[in-house]
Amino acid sequence: MPEQQDLTRWVEAAARTQPQQLFLRTPEGRELTYGALAEHSARYAATLERLGVGVGDRVAVQVEKCVEAVLLYIACLKMGAVFVPINTANTPNEVEHFLKDSRPRLAVIDPARRGVVEPVASAAGIQHVEDLNASGEGSLTELARRAQVSPSQAYDPDPDALASIIYTSGTTGRSKGAMLTRANLASNAAVLASAWHFSCNDVLLHVLPLFHIHGLFVAINTSLASASSVLFIAKFDAASTLENMHGATVFMGVPTHYTRLLHHRALNRESTAGMRLFVSGSAPLPMETHEEFRQRTGHVILERYGMSETLINASNPYLGERLPGSVGPPVPGTSIRVAPNPEGDIGTLEVKGPNVFAGYWMDEAKTRSEFTDDGWFTTGDLGRIDASGYVHIVGRAKDLVISGGYNVYPKEVEAELDAVAGVLESAVFGVPHPDFGEGVTAVVVAKSGSSLSEQDILSAVQPRLARYKVPKRVFLIEELPRNTMGKVQKNELRKRFANLYGDG
Numbered sequence: 001m002p003e004q005q006d007l008t009r010w011v012e013a014a015a016r017t018q019p020q021q022l023f024l025r026t027p028e029g030r031e032l033t034y035g036a037l038a039e040h041s042a043r044y045a046a047t048l049e050r051l052g053v054g055v056g057d058r059v060a061v062q063v064e065k066c067v068e069a070v071l072l073y074i075a076c077l078k079m080g081a082v083f084v085p086i087n088t089a090n091t092p093n094e095v096e097h098f099l100k101d102s103r104p105r106l107a108v109i110d111p112a113r114r115g116v117v118e119p120v121a122s123a124a125g126i127q128h129v130e131d132l133n134a135s136g137e138g139s140l141t142e143l144a145r146r147a148q149v150s151p152s153q154a155y156d157p158d159p160d161a162l163a164s165i166i167y168t169s170g171t172t173g174r175s176k177g178a179m180l181t182r183a184n185l186a187s188n189a190a191v192l193a194s195a196w197h198f199s200c201n202d203v204l205l206h207v208l209p210l211f212h213i214h215g216l217f218v219a220i221n222t223s224l225a226s227a228s229s230v231l232f233i234a235k236f237d238a239a240s241t242l243e244n245m246h247g248a249t250v251f252m253g254v255p256t257h258y259t260r261l262l263h264h265r266a267l268n269r270e271s272t273a274g275m276r277l278f279v280s281g282s283a284p285l286p287m288e289t290h291e292e293f294r295q296r297t298g299h300v301i302l303e304r305y306g307m308s309e310t311l312i313n314a315s316n317p318y319l320g321e322r323l324p325g326s327v328g329p330p331v332p333g334t335s336i337r338v339a340p341n342p343e344g345d346i347g348t349l350e351v352k353g354p355n356v357f358a359g360y361w362m363d364e365a366k367t368r369s370e371f372t373d374d375g376w377f378t379t380g381d382l383g384r385i386d387a388s389g390y391v392h393i394v395g396r397a398k399d400l401v402i403s404g405g406y407n408v409y410p411k412e413v414e415a416e417l418d419a420v421a422g423v424l425e426s427a428v429f430g431v432p433h434p435d436f437g438e439g440v441t442a443v444v445v446a447k448s449g450s451s452l453s454e455q456d457i458l459s460a461v462q463p464r465l466a467r468y469k470v471p472k473r474v475f476l477i478e479e480l481p482r483n484t485m486g487k488v489q490k491n492e493l494r495k496r497f498a499n500l501y502g503d504g
Contacts, residue, residue, distance in 0.1 A: 005159075005183070005186040005187060005190055006157050006159070006182060006186050007074070007077050007182070007185060007186055007189070007221060007224055007225075008074070008077045008078050008157060009157070010186075010225055010227070011037060011038055011041070011074060011224060012038060013227075014037075014038075014224075014227040015034045015035045015037065015038035015039075018034060018227065019033060019034060019035030020033050020034075020035065021033060021034045021200060021227055021229075022034075022229045023036075023037045023223075023229060024037070024067060024070070024229065024230045024231075025229070025230075025231060025232065026067070026231075026232050026233070027231075027233060027240070027244060030067065032067065034227065037071070037074065039149075040071050040144075041071045041074035041075045041078055042075070042078065042149045043075075043144045043145070043147045043149060044068075044071050044072050044075030044140075044144050044147075045075040045076075045078040045079040045149075046147040046148065046149050046150065047075075047140065047143045047144045047147045048075055048076070048081055048106065049079060050143070050147065051105070051106055051127075051128045051130070051143075052105060052106075052127060052128065053079070053081050053105045053106050054080075054081075054105075055079070055080035055081070055155065055161075056080065056081070056082065056161070056162065057081050057104070057105040057106075058081070058082045058084050058102045058103065058104035058105060058165065059072070059076050059082065059083055059084060059104055059105065059106045059107075060086060060098065060099055060102055060104040060107045060108070060126075061073075061083065061084065061085050061086060061107075061108045061109075061211075062085075062086035062087075062088060062090070062095060062108070062109050062113070062117070063088070063108060063110050063131075063132045063133070063134075064088060064110055064133065064134035064234075065134070065209055065210050065234050065235065066132065066134055066135065066136040066234075067136050067232060068132055068136040068138075068140070068141055068144075069132065069210050070210070070220060070232075071144075072108065072132075072140070073210075073216065073220070076163075077157075077163060077182070078154075078155065079155050080157070080161060081105075082162050082164060082165060083163065083164045083165075084098070084102050084104060084164065084165045084167075084177075085164070085166065085210060085211040085212075085216065086098050086167070086211060087167075087209075087211045087212075087484060088110070088209070088211065089483075089484055092116050092117065094175070095117060095120060096120045096123070096124065097174060097175065098175070098177075099120060099121055099124040099126060100123075100124045101174075101177060101361065101362065102165055102177060102361065103124070103125065103126075104126055105126070105127060105128065106126070106127070106128045106129075106130065107121045107126050107128070107129045107130075108129075108130050108131065108132055108140055109129065109130075109131055109132075110131060110132070110133060110134075111131040111132075111133050111138055112133075114131055117129070130143070134234065158182070159181065159182050159183035159186070160181050160182070160183060160358075161181060161182050162179055162180070162182075162358065163180055163181055163182045163185050164179075164180045164185070164217075165177040165178065165179055165361050166178045166180060166212075166213060166308045167308075168308050168309070176360045176361070176366055177360060177361030177362070177363075178308045178309045178357045178360060178361075179357055179358040179360065179361050180217075180311070180357050180358070181357075181358050184311060184354065184355055184356070184357060184358075185217055185221055185311070186221075186225075187333065187354040187355060188217070188218075188221070188311040188312055188331075188354075188355045189217070189222050189224065189225040191312075191331050191332055191333060191334075191355075192222045192225075192312060192315075192331070193225040193226040194332075195315055195317075195318060195331055195332065196222070196250075196277060196279070196302070196315075197276075197277075197318050198222055198223070198225070198226035198228055198250070199226055199228065200226060200227045200228055201249070202223075202226065202228040202229065202249045202250055202276075203228065203229045203230070203231055203247060203248045203249050203250070204219060204222075204223050204228065204229070204230050204231065204248065204249075204250045204251075204252065205231050205233070205241065205244060205245060205247075205248035205250065205252075206219050206220075206230045206231060206232050206233060206252070207233045207235065207236040207237075207241055207251075207257065208236070208252060208253070209235075209484060209485075212282070212485055213306065213308055213311060214252065214254070214281055214282050214306070214485065215252075217311055218252065218281070218306065218311070218312060219252050231244060231247055231248050236253070236257055236260075238257075238260040238261050238263065238264050239264065239266075241257075241261065242261065242264060242266045242267060242271055245274070245275060246271070246274055247274075248274070248275065249274065249275060249276050249277070250275070250276065250277045250278075250279070251275060251277070251278050252280075252281070253278070253279070253280060254281065254282045254283055254485055254486035255280055255282075255283050255284065255285045255286065255289060255486055256283075256482065256486040257486070258278075258280060258285065258289050258293055258301065259286075259289055259425075261293075262289065262292055262293060262296065267296055267297065268296055268297065269296075269298050271297075272297045272298075272299055275299065277302060277318070278293070278299050278301045278302065279301070279302050279303075279304060280301050280302070280303050280304075281303065281304045281305070281306060281312075282306075282485040282486055282487060283485065283486045283487045283488070284393065284411065285301060285303050285324075286418055286425060287324045287325050288418060288419075289301075290303075290324040290325075291324065300322045301322070302315065302316045302317075302318065302322055302328075303315075303322070303324075303326070303327055303328070304316065304328065305327035305328075305391060305393065307379060307381075308357075309356070309357045309377060309379075310334075310351050310353075310355050310356050310357065310377060310379070312331055312355065313327075313330060313331065313334055313336060313351050313391075314327045314328050314329060314330050314331060314334070314336060314391045315327070315328045315329075315331050316328030316390075317329070323390055325392065325415075326386070326390040326391060326392050327390075327392075327393060328390055328391065329389040329390055329391065330353075330389075330391070331355075333353050333354055333355075334351065334353035334354075334355055335351070335352045335353055336350070336351050336385065336391055337349075337350050337376065337385075338350075338383065338384060338385055339378070345384045345385075346382055346383065346384045346409065347382065347383075347384075348378055348379065348380065348381070348382060348397055349379045349381045349382070349391070349393070350372060350376035350377060350378055350379065351376065351377045351379055352375060352376045352377065356377050357377075380396055380397045380398065381393050381395070381396055381397070382394045382395050382396065382397055382400060382409065393411070394409040394410075394411045394412060395409050395410045395411045399429065399430075399490055400430075401428070401429065401430030401438050402430070402437055402438055403430065403433070403436045403437060403438050403439065403440050403468055404435075404436040404437065404468055405437075406468045406469075408428075408430070408440050408468065408469050410427070410428035410429060410490075412465075412469065413428040413440065413461075413465065413469055413470075413471065414426045414427065414428050414442075416461045416464050416465055417444060417457065417461060417474075420452075420456075420457055420460045420461065421460075422446055422447050422450035422451075422452045422456075423444055423445075423446060423447065423450075423452065423457070424444075424445045424446060424447045425444075425445050425480060426442055426443065426444045426445070427443050427480050427488050427490060427493060428441070428442045428471065429441055429442075429490045429493050429494055429497075431494055431497050431498055431500055431501065432498065432501065432502075433472070433502075434501060434502050439472045439473070439500070439501045440468075440469065440471045440472055441471055441472060441473050441475075441493075441497055441500065442457075442471040442473070442474045442475070443474070443475045443476075443477050443493060444457060444474055444475070444476050444477070445476075445477060445478070445479055445480060446476055452476065453476075454473070454474045454475070454476070457474045458470065458471070458474060472501070473500065475497075481493065
């Protein structure tokens with residue numbers, strides 16, 4: 001591992017010492033060595049400078065996943081610009097907020113969105129708009145091809161300098177921009193590369209989007225920190241993922257990916273024989289999925305815990321027990337504690353360490369409100385830490401249901417619902433209730449061929465839960481509403497069933 005903890009220094013070191021080491025390849029046959037990565041990202045950095053982007057300027061990017069988007073990210077780091085990835089599913093109204101809030105010098109968009117985004121960018125005072133499509137072609141690519149890399153003095157990175165602004169999901173109010181520094185990114189990548197035993201011999205099967213910390217900062221940065229390789233696939237598809245697994249050693253996915261892989265007969269010990277590590281994150285992994293995957297493949301999925309503001313906080317061990325239902329102990333250098341809770345050992349998780357962000361962009365009041373007086377970041381996640389130091393998350397504070405004065409933790413109820421024969425998955429939430437304040441409510445997705453009824457489910461869980469925890473209603477639906485990273489959108493469920501019990 002290079003001594004200098006900075007992503008661009010790692011790229012330069014690999015390009016200098018092992019220029020032919022493969023950084024990235026695609027199933028279509030495109031390859032990029034570390035030497036080529038350094039060269040091409042330098043061209044993009046020169047292009048940014050030509051467009052007037054300077055140190056600290058923001059570069060907003062809403063494009064489909066492509067190799068050039070990775071080069072643009074590295075280019076921003078090379079010359080000290082701030083990378084602002086935007087979810088490709090965001091609406092023009094949401095994009096307008098991100099652009100007006102981050103005030104980028106340059107916006108890079110998909111050519112198909114140009115007609116919609118350009119007026120928004122103009123209204124936000126953005127000087128330059130360039131485009132880049134899913135094939136990596138566009139006006140930005142053309143500029144980079146013609147760029148002359150000058151031998152001017154290289155940017156000397158400041159560890160505390162801003163590297164990226166990641167907009168949070170914004171389930172309540174407007175999304176806030178989490179400011180991540182170069183030190184945040186580099187320290188977390190180094191820790192993960194070490195904790196997960198990455199080496200230059202690894203090949204990461206990359207199926208995640210690039211606008212989220214999982215696909216960009218966990219996957220790409222950890223590969224850079226270890227000078228390993230990436231097998232770069234445009235998007236997740238269970239069949240193509242299995243076809244490409246023979247050429248990889250590590251897979252990072254979200255629970256939905258593992259659920260879909262389990263639907264394929266081709267997932268077995270033979271198809272995963274060359275793999276050494278499967279990682280899951282971004283949403284809780286059902287224990288049933290954990291166990292079925294182990295039985296089918298012989299691999300125990302490593303579940304970890306992270307968020308936009310802190311990157312990865314905790315991880316089950318590479319060597320040692322990977323405990324289903326837990327996200328493991330804190331990663332080295334990071335501390336996690338549970339805020340005092342008079343009712344017991346469950347409370348709000350608080351985090352401190354080099355991975356914790358610098359605050360919310362242009363919002364000092366929000367930043368102050370999210371940190372304790374002694375400097376710990378309040379995650380908003382409810383959990384406990386067991387005697388072995390493993391962290392167990394029971395839900396989000398905003399998802400806590402208070403029914404008749406009692407606290408109901410949705411994950412506890414969901415675990416019992418998921419254990420009912422014929423249930424595939426569930427979600428528990430609270431909506432206004434005239435007698436109890438909030439009524440515990442559940443939606444369930446049944447397994448194919450199941451003939452479950454609401455009463456069947458209630459009868460199965462009633463003996464296993466205290467009466468106040470038992471859902472007052474259970475609805476069977478086709479699928480749970482999820483965002484692009486697989487997280488269940490309980491805010492949508494709360495809206496859908498808001499008037500279920502009357503006006504409350």
